[in-house]
Amino acid sequence: MTFRLRAARASDLEALYEMAKLTGGGFTNLPPDRGALRAKLERAEAAFANDADTLSDEQFVLVLENARSGAVRGTCQLMTKVGQRWPFYSYRLNTLTQYSQELDRTVRAEILSLVTDLEGSSEVGGLFLHPNERAGGLGLLLARSRYMFVAMHRRRFADRIIAELRGIIDERGGSPFWEGVAGRFFGMNFQDADYFNAINGNQFIADLMPKHPVYVAMLSEDARSVIGVPHPTGRAAMRMLENEGFRYEGYVDIFDGGPTMVAHTDNVTSVTSCNQAQVTGLDVAEGERAILATGRLGSFRACFGARVLDGEGGIAIDSASADLLDVREGDLVWSVTR
Known part of the structure; x- marks a missing residue:
């Protein structure tokens, strides 16, 4: 990719x-x-x-x-x-309900406000x-x-x-x-x-x-x-x-x-599942498919890639994604499961 x-x-x-x-x-x-x-x-x-x-x-x-x-x-x-x-x-789009006692009839009308x-x-x-x-x-x-x-x-x-x-x-x-x-x-x-x-x-x-x-x-x-x-x-x-x-x-x-x-x-x-981790490796061959992102404001970048989370705040990603994102070991990367 x-x-x-x-x-x-x-x-x-x-x-x-x-x-x-x-x-x-x-x-x-x-x-x-x-x-x-x-x-x-x-x-x-x-x-x-x-x-x-x-x-x-x-x-x-x-x-x-x-x-x-x-x-x-x-x-x-x-x-x-x-x-x-x-x-x-x-x-x-709302519904207005009206009832007539004389007719014993209820009428519901949809209205746009x-x-x-x-x-x-x-x-x-x-x-x-x-x-x-x-x-x-x-x-x-x-x-x-x-x-x-x-x-x-x-x-x-x-x-x-x-x-x-x-x-x-x-x-x-x-x-x-x-x-x-x-x-x-x-x-x-x-x-x-x-x-x-x-x-x-x-x-x-x-x-x-x-x-x-x-x-x-x-x-x-x-x-x-x-x-x-x-x-x-x-x-x-x-x-x-x-x-x-x-x-x-x-x-x-x-x-x-x-x-x-x-x-x-x-x-x-x-938003809720997006997590931040520090890059600990750049050679993942078979990891979980994910969307990876890094940078702030004008330096923001995102791409598809593979990740392995170590459960201790670290993430390893594939080398192709690292090149696309221009990240190195020690950088911070955000990710969500694809």
């Missing part, structure tokens, strides 16, 4: 732009716009350079690099405290793997390395963490949910609204979106059927999130109706 995850740099702009053009829309955290991507990288550079071990509104960008060729083939992001620069809106309940949470997002690399578990490496980064910098993240999954996009690039709900009020199609949000933020939602609850029964069948449903390409990601301890609690994206997954940070499997 020649791939490792590392902190993004300004020089990764063109690689991120080329990947952004492959997302197919509905991917707010990775817009195909050089200016927006450059701003993300500048923000990430500031976050990596900030050595204060406190929670604030920051964004980290990581990239998956082929160490042999230097090609960047994937990316992911971590937002430490959402809803600070502009409101973090979601729809919350515009809320900012998740404001202040940390968020993992922006995960994208180049289509030519979707084999060998690299998506798993991207996803789980984010939680290792959280564990290694725990004070920089909130006690609640969320992940937004892209919702259903039709063959025309439109969103049945947007067209059935918000699109009726904005005079914009989904692609224009999604792009505007990615570049300028969602303050326009606060300005124009009706604040009254939306009764689901009044929506079209196309819109109703996609509420809380992930895009087909996101089903595996949803299963991975569930395996990490994330749950769908009725929050959906205001643009495409995709599910927002929620977890307590300290209950996330890869």
Whole structure:
């Protein structure tokens, strides 16, 4: 395996732009716009350079690099405290129960309410793997390395963490949910609204979106059927999130109706099971398969490898991983079972 995850740099702009053009829309955290991507990288550079071990509104960008060729083939992001620069809106799906004594009838109606309940949470997002690399578990490496980064910098993240999954996009690039709900009020199609949000933020939602609850029964069948449903390409990601301890609690994206997954940070499997040990050997031939990580902030690196824990605070790893991570005996390495 020649791939490792590392902190993004300004020089990764063109690689991120080329990947952004492959997302197919509905991917707010990775817009195909050089200016927006450059701003993300500048923000990430500031976050990596900030050595204060406190929670604030920051964004980290990581990239998956082929160490042999230097090609960047994937990316992911971590937002430490959402809803600070502009409101973090979601729809919350709830059930309203009403009873008529005269008719002796109980009616239950599902409603969507515009809320900012998740404001202040940390968020993992922006995960994208180049289509030519979707084999060998690299998506798993991207996803789980984010939680290792959280564990290694725990004070920089909130006690609640969320992940937004892209919702259903039709063959025309439109969103049945947007067209059935918000699109009726904005005079914009989904692609224009999604792009505007990615570049300028969602303050326009606060300005124009009706604040009254939306009764689901009044929506079209196309819109109703996609509420809380992930895009087909996101089903595996949803299963991975569930395996990490994330749950769908009725929050959906205001643009495409995709599910927002929620977890307590300290209950996330890869956070709680991530342990630190000192490297005692670099010649493991047959060890436990694991994800290994080292470094702090801008020097963070992670890769697949093999480990042997000695039970006394020491770890032996394979030589290939040691080269990818640039670690030697005596260095500290974090690891989780693959």
